[in-house]
Amino acid sequence: MTDSIPSSNVIDSSNPLFLHPSDHPGMLLVSKPFDGSGFGAWKRAMAIALSAKNKLVFVNGEFASPNDPSQVPLWNRCNDMVISWILNTLSPEISGSVLYVVSARQLWLELNDRFGQDNGAKYYQLQKSLIDLVQGNSDVASYFTRLKTVWNELISINTIPI
The missing domain is CATH 1.20.5 (Single alpha-helices involved in coiled-coils or other helix-helix interfaces)
Known part of the structure; x- marks a missing residue:
């Protein structure tokens, strides 16, 4: 029941820490998995999807781990959710090589460094x-x-x- 939850723990839907009840780690945010080619298009599609979910701030560096200890578990949960969404769109070979990255931001930068090099x-x-x-x-x-x-x-x- 929501009556038993203190109002300080209720997260507004516009807050990046908010997860909708339908959000889950197995979600596919983009239809075409990234297999090493077409990085620019994949990155743009992921950025659009993450923005629609109000989670783009986790990968673009605007929302680092909070200093408030009460917010850290919520941030970790959302960060892990974003990581799982990104991993779900990667080929098994690529996802295996970045599985142990600890933040969505680091994962995003790793993929960009590896595949986003303009040449x-x-x-x-x-x-x-x-x-x-x-x-x-x-x-x-x-x-x-x-x-x-x-x-x-x-x-x-x-x-x-x-």
Whole structure:
């Protein structure tokens, strides 16, 4: 019963420490698992999903472990939940290599360091894809969708070629 819970322990739904009753460690926040390719798209999809859950602050460094001892167990619970959501979207090989990371922030940084390195080869590949893209027999909407997808990925790399 909620009558027996002190009001100081009730967490507002806008608080990052709030977990909805439907939240559970086995949830899949994004439909396509990350297998080592397409990191930029996976990272963007995860950021959107975590933001929708009000948990993006756990991976972007805005919400570190609190100093208030009464809040630490709640923070640990949410941090563990975010870690499990991220691990659920990784291939078994990748998830096994980051299983023992202790915070969602460290996990996010580890994945970004390993797979998020912008490089000239990827930049070149996307530029070539953009140049080689032709409408052919596709309708305008399909062609524009393919063009926009490559263009957005190229912009997201944000690399200045040397």
